[in-house]
Amino acid sequence: MQIITERVHPDEPAWAYFTGPRMMPGYDEAEACRMVEFVFVIRDDAIAKYVRDFGPASTFPYIPPMFMPSFGEETVACLQWHGERHRNDPKWARRLQEYKEGSTLFADIIRQEEQRHLFIKNLSVFGPAVSVQRNEWSHETSWRNYRDRRAGKTGPVLNLPKGR
Numbered sequence: 001m002q003i004i005t006e007r008v009h010p011d012e013p014a015w016a017y018f019t020g021p022r023m024m025p026g027y028d029e030a031e032a033c034r035m036v037e038f039v040f041v042i043r044d045d046a047i048a049k050y051v052r053d054f055g056p057a058s059t060f061p062y063i064p065p066m067f068m069p070s071f072g073e074e075t076v077a078c079l080q081w082h083g084e085r086h087r088n089d090p091k092w093a094r095r096l097q098e099y100k101e102g103s104t105l106f107a108d109i110i111r112q113e114e115q116r117h118l119f120i121k122n123l124s125v126f127g128p129a130v131s132v133q134r135n136e137w138s139h140e141t142s143w144r145n146y147r148d149r150r151a152g153k154t155g156p157v158l159n160l161p162k163g164r
Helices: 076-087 091-102 105-121 139-154
Strands: 003-005 013-023 033-043 046-056 066-075 123-126 130-133
Touching: 003 033, 013 076, 033 076, 066 076, 105 139
Parallel strands: 003 046
Antiparallel strands: 013 033, 013 066, 033 046, 123 130
């Protein structure tokens, strides 16, 4: 159970602060992820939470959650200033865009699948358009060798009977 407070004073000591996207009850599924701010203060020897909703998280660029413990050393106004600065800083959105542009994850996975396919089918590639199967290689033996090599790297995989 949480104690909720309706207002906080700017010069009041704060216990902790959180800002970021959060799933909130009472909204439809499309708008349930909200950009919120939680300020935790001490009220009557208990920690009370002040909640402020800034709207749907989709209206903000990518902002990672930020949690700042204060233990009463900082004021509410100071922590809210840091939160406002964090919400309006495009640094994380720019960095995420840079990571997406520089990522080779999907290209690497596709290349690995192509190599696995060539290994399983025991194909030789000659030039840009010719791939030939060698030595009457059986697919079962190839799969067995591939699984053994994978198990040697990652550990054995348990094969459960179907239906379980």
